[in-house]
Amino acid sequence: xxxxxxxxxxxxxxxxxxxxxxxxxxxxxxxxxxxxxxxxxxxxxxxxxxxxxxxxxxxxxxxxxxxxxxxxxxxxxxxxxxxxxxxxxxxxxxxxxxxxxxxxxxxxxxxxxxxxxxxxxxxxxxxxxxxxxxxxxxxxxxxxxxxxxxxxxxxxxxxxxxxxxxxxxxxxxxxxxxxxxxxxxxxxxxxxxxxxxxxxxxxxxxxxxxxxxxxxxxxxxxxxxxxxxxxxxxxxxxxxxxxxxxxxxxxxxxxxxxxxxxxxxxxxxxxxxxxxxxxxxxxxxxxxxxxxxxxxxxxxxxxxxxxxxxxxxxxxxxxxxxxxxxxxxxxxxxxxxxxxxxxxxxxxxxxxxxxxxxxxxxxxxxxxxxxxxxxxxxxxxxxxxxxxxxxxxxxxxxxxxxxxxxxxxxxxxxxxxxxxxxxxxxxxxxxxxxxxxxxxxxxxxxxxxxxxxxxxxxxxxxxxxxxxxxxxxxxxxxxxxxxxxxxxxxxxxxxxxxxxxxxxxxxxxxxxxxxxxxxxxxxxxxxxxxxxxxxxxxxxxxxxxxxxxxxxxxxxxxxxxxxxxxxxxxxxxxxxxxxxxxxxxxxxxxxxxxxxxxxxxxxxxxxxxxxxxxxxxxxxxxxxxxxxxxxxxxxxxxxxxxxxxxxxxxxxxxxxxxxxx
Amino acid sequence: xxxxxxxxxxxxxxxxxxxxxxxxxxxxxxxxxxxxxxxxxxxxxxxxxxxxxxxxxxxxxxxxxxxxxxxxxxxxxxxxxxxxxxxxxxxxxxxxxxxxxxxxxxxxxxxxxxxxxxxxxxxxxxxxxxxxxxxxxxxxxxxxxxxxxxxxxxxxxxxxxxxxxxxxx
Numbered sequence: 001x002x003x004x005x006x007x008x009x010x011x012x013x014x015x016x017x018x019x020x021x022x023x024x025x026x027x028x029x030x031x032x033x034x035x036x037x038x039x040x041x042x043x044x045x046x047x048x049x050x051x052x053x054x055x056x057x058x059x060x061x062x063x064x065x066x067x068x069x070x071x072x073x074x075x076x077x078x079x080x081x082x083x084x085x086x087x088x089x090x091x092x093x094x095x096x097x098x099x100x101x102x103x104x105x106x107x108x109x110x111x112x113x114x115x116x117x118x119x120x121x122x123x124x125x126x127x128x129x130x131x132x133x134x135x136x137x138x139x140x141x142x143x144x145x146x147x148x149x150x151x152x153x154x155x156x157x158x159x160x161x162x163x164x165x166x167x168x169x170x171x172x173x174x175x176x177x178x179x180x181x182x183x184x185x186x187x188x189x190x191x192x193x194x195x196x197x198x199x200x201x202x203x204x205x206x207x208x209x210x211x212x213x214x215x216x217x218x219x220x221x222x223x224x225x226x227x228x229x230x231x232x233x234x235x236x237x238x239x240x241x242x243x244x245x246x247x248x249x250x251x252x253x254x255x256x257x258x259x260x261x262x263x264x265x266x267x268x269x270x271x272x273x274x275x276x277x278x279x280x281x282x283x284x285x286x287x288x289x290x291x292x293x294x295x296x297x298x299x300x301x302x303x304x305x306x307x308x309x310x311x312x313x314x315x316x317x318x319x320x321x322x323x324x325x326x327x328x329x330x331x332x333x334x335x336x337x338x339x340x341x342x343x344x345x346x347x348x349x350x351x352x353x354x355x356x357x358x359x360x361x362x363x364x365x366x367x368x369x370x371x372x373x374x375x376x377x378x379x380x381x382x383x384x385x386x387x388x389x390x391x392x393x394x395x396x397x398x399x400x401x402x403x404x405x406x407x408x409x410x411x412x413x414x415x416x417x418x419x420x421x422x423x424x425x426x427x428x429x430x431x432x433x434x435x436x437x438x439x440x441x442x443x444x445x446x447x448x449x450x451x452x453x454x455x456x457x458x459x460x461x462x463x464x465x466x467x468x469x470x471x472x473x474x475x476x477x478x479x480x481x482x483x484x485x486x487x488x489x490x491x492x493x494x495x496x497x498x499x500x501x502x503x504x505x506x507x508x509x510x511x512x513x514x515x516x517x518x519x520x521x522x523x524x525x526x527x528x529x530x531x532x533x534x535x536x537x538x539x540x541x542x543x544x545x546x547x548x549x550x551x552x553x554x555x556x557x558x559x560x561x562x563x564x565x566x567x568x569x570x571x572x573x574x575x576x577x578x579x580x581x582x583x584x585x586x587x588x589x590x591x592x593x594x595x596x597x598x599x600x601x602x603x604x605x606x607x608x609x610x611x612x613x614x615x616x617x618x619x620x621x622x623x624x625x626x627x628x629x630x631x632x633x634x635x636x637x638x639x640x641x642x643x644x645x646x647x648x649x650x651x652x653x654x655x656x657x658x659x660x661x
Numbered sequence: 662x663x664x665x666x667x668x669x670x671x672x673x674x675x676x677x678x679x680x681x682x683x684x685x686x687x688x689x690x691x692x693x694x695x696x697x698x699x700x701x702x703x704x705x706x707x708x709x710x711x712x713x714x715x716x717x718x719x720x721x722x723x724x725x726x727x728x729x730x731x732x733x734x735x736x737x738x739x740x741x742x743x744x745x746x747x748x749x750x751x752x753x754x755x756x757x758x759x760x761x762x763x764x765x766x767x768x769x770x771x772x773x774x775x776x777x778x779x780x781x782x783x784x785x786x787x788x789x790x791x792x793x794x795x796x797x798x799x800x801x802x803x804x805x806x807x808x809x810x811x812x813x814x815x816x817x818x819x820x821x822x823x824x825x826x827x828x829x830x
Contacts, residue, residue: 030688034787109755270763336767486812555813
């Protein structure tokens with residue numbers, strides 16, 4: 001902390017030309033500030049308090065940014081009661097220098113994209129320095145620093161793992177309009193934690209990334225392409241005869257990624273196309289993108305395009321695909337255009353899959369076969385994902401009524417437990433016994449022993465995988481009245497399920513999940529092994545979700561919104577701890593208010609339903625406060641391709657306040 | 662209960678501080694580099710040479726941001742002869758950055774669009790809550806700020822633009 005203050009004060013003193021102490025006078029600076037405060041307390045012990053204050057100071061070529069946080073605990077992540085972020089910047093002519101928390105994005109993030117997304121507790125900034133030289137056409141950036149990335153484990157709120165990166169990175173960008181070219185290099189020494197926090201079990205990894213990108217801008221189209229090559233090596237240290245410590249690098253993994261984006265324009269119509277092929281680590285389907293024990297692959301600095309629609313409706317977000325940045329290929333096409341009367345139509349299609357199809361030799365041994373060509377496949381063993389979304393939006397009734405009608409559907413194979421296809425054996429065992437006796441209701445065999453084993457050849461095909469499908473219809477209407485009031489109505493309907501699909505020729509005792517197929521040893525046909533798979537993955541029965549929201553607002557003053565969310569079956573079953581007055585009011589339950597209803601246990605008719613009322617008030621044009629009372633369904637929340645399961649919020653109060661000045 | 666007390670205390674202190682600042686101009690906005698959607702670059706101060714500028718932060722997934730954009734485009738076209746410009750600063754990350762230009766083109770918007778994928782500009786100007794409007798005088802000082810959007814607020818936005826243009830004369 002003291003070092004940060006020294007930097008800040010030193011820079012301030014150096015800059016103060018007349019009176020060094022004038023830097024402590026607010027009139028000396030141009031400044032702005034922002035405050036965000038969030039507080040929540042619910043009956044299911046979901047309590048948080050998150051306060052952040054951002055301060056920016058400017059004076060000619062000098063600027064500074066400070067962010068103080070008092071969060072104990074925050075909604076997600078570790079408690080902080082300290083200066084969370086700081087940065088000082090100085091620019092002179094073509095040179096600029098930054099100390100502190102650095103956020104950089106190069107190209108489309110295949111090498112480096114540093115972001116702060118508090119909604120999912122993601123922050124990959126590096127604390128260090130950055131030097132940039134920018135002439136007319138060329139820009140050279142060199143940066144160095146340290147990042148500590150927290151990773152959630154089994155706990156839904158507190159991270160259990162930390163990955164520390166020390167990075168050195170360089171970017172050269174050359175602009176020759178309409179072309180732009182870039183070269184990037186990043187090296188990171190990572191201390192990767194293998195066991196939950198508090199247990200010292202780590203591995204040292206060296207990552208090296210070399211990337212290049214190009215863009216071209218035309219009047220009716222534009223193009224962007226980026227490629228990165230990445231290799232990782234495990235670092236170990238040995239002491240030689242003279243007592244010097246020597247670093248030994250052992251090759252670990254090597255991969256690459258390619259991304260292409262093009263837009264075509266014709267009048268008010270745009271055709272958007274993007275393609276990706278990410279191949280940093282081809283993990284078997286049972287390993288998926290689990291990063292704790294599978295290290296040396298993509299690192300958190302690589303925040304790359306996801307190639308499916310980033311949804312802004314909670315239902316569509318819950319059904320979203322969780323991207324696999326280590327091993328995924330695919331494309332996305334979106335056509336959007338203006339129709340008469342100011343209407344806009346958007347139609348989007350996305351198809352993704354792994355780079356390989358997989359077959360299981362045994363429950364833990366998988367072999368892959370490369371997909372031919374460049375496009376994704378529909379083969380279930382490559383975990384395909386398909387998405388279609390179309391939307392019509394616009395204004396009617398003299399621009400008084402704004403509407404959005406949409407339809408979204410997707411289909412995915414998120415898990416595969418078993419896929420065996422080929423020649424194998426089943427077993428018949430013969431037992432011998434010397435005597436038997438009848439006791440109770442059963443025979444007991446004495447001195448039994450296995451005397452022979454017969455095997456039978458079988459042509460086997462057994463598949464067990466999970467398939468999820470959903471379709472969602474979100475509708476939004478907002479009607480503006482002449483006196484500044486507006487009324488909003490939102491409705492969403494969703495059908496969704498996840499089911500286990502069993503295909504093949506197994507039957508009877510030999511089921512698909514706990515299969516007892518006798519698996520041949522490929523190298524030695526006379527040797528066979530008896531293996532069983534794991535259990536079936538959890539299914540979600542046919543789920544129907546509905547949401548209604550009604551809002552009334554007065555421009556620049558206040559807005560009140562009632563949100564009603566219900567489902568027929570919960571993905572993660574939770575218990576409503578209390579029957580609150582808002583629920584009683586919405587259900588018209590007079591007994592609650594006459595004292596004839598038990599309030600500490602929710603009645604059955606409130607099951608699988610969440611009601612929340614939010615009131616927001618603009619204290620001024622730069623200050624806003626809101627209160628939310630009620631319950632919010634937990635579950636999957638996706639932001640930018642990263643999904644987290646959020647814990648539900650039942651019968652509680654949320655307060656939030658934001659201000660800028 | 663202790664947390665509620667702390668929250669209330671901090672909240673009240675903020676109200677006092679912020680209301681105390683209500684009549685104070687937040688000072689000069691720093692000169693920021695703007696990377697435009699067509700690949701060209703400019704700076705805020707270059708744009709201010711011809712007249713006042715309204716900055717707004719937005720993202721393709723932000724519903725109220727899209728609602729206010731329609732009105733901001735109208736004001737950009739209505740007052741551009743007086744040197745006024747609207748500059749929309751996009752906050753999409755590289756994950757969805759490719760769609761920004763297609764969206765703007767399909768809507769037929771004429772205002773300037775700058776991209777800020779690492780939220781560098783947004784952090785400097787406290788634009789994290791979207792939409793977030795900053796009306797900037799030609800001398801680089803912030804005249805008016807507004808966060809969020811509710812239907813009907815476009816009337817106040819227009820009044821503020823008219824006000825800054827009339828004081829320019």
